Amino acid sequence: MHTTIEELLSRTAARDPEAFRALYDRTVSRQLVIARRILPRNDLAEEAVHDAFVSIWHSADRFRPEAGSALGWICTIVRRRAIDRLRASPWLHRELTLLPEGDYRSADTTPEERLALEQCLAELSAHVRTAIRLAYLYGMTHSELSARLDMPLGTLKSQLRRGLASLRECLSR
Known part of the structure; x- marks a missing residue:
């Protein structure tokens, strides 16, 4: 049993x-x-x-x-x-910013998919790209991102929403 x-x-x-x-x-x-x-x-x-x-x-x-x-x-x-x-x-936060751009560590993606994602992320503004990485790779909440990026919560959420929509569009091409 x-x-x-x-x-x-x-x-x-x-x-x-x-x-x-x-x-x-x-x-x-x-x-x-x-x-x-x-x-x-x-x-x-x-x-x-x-x-x-x-x-x-x-x-x-x-x-x-x-x-x-x-x-x-x-x-x-x-x-x-x-x-x-x-x-x-605090030193770990600094270490996160030093991670290579394409450090996704997922066995679920192929090298081609990671490259496509990197190319699409490169089309986003630096602060939106950083927010997406911190949210989806490191599990930071919207409130944590807002504090970390020194951005109003509503603005952050709007920019994340637009950034993710742009990513979806780019990846579907």
């Missing part, structure tokens, strides 16, 4: 270390991918995932199945830990 992630999380809430180990083994690789998309270094992503699983061990009883899937709940905790780590490190 295959134990579901929900069952493992429920048993983890009851402080079953074997269930927690199985939950970790079953989900950790996906969690590392999530953290790695937000954080620019593997060691930082591993630390964020470790912190998230410590939190999961202590708060598994807070999971509510009616609010969503167990895997979604775990992914949210990992994403938040990675973003918290990103926000807490």
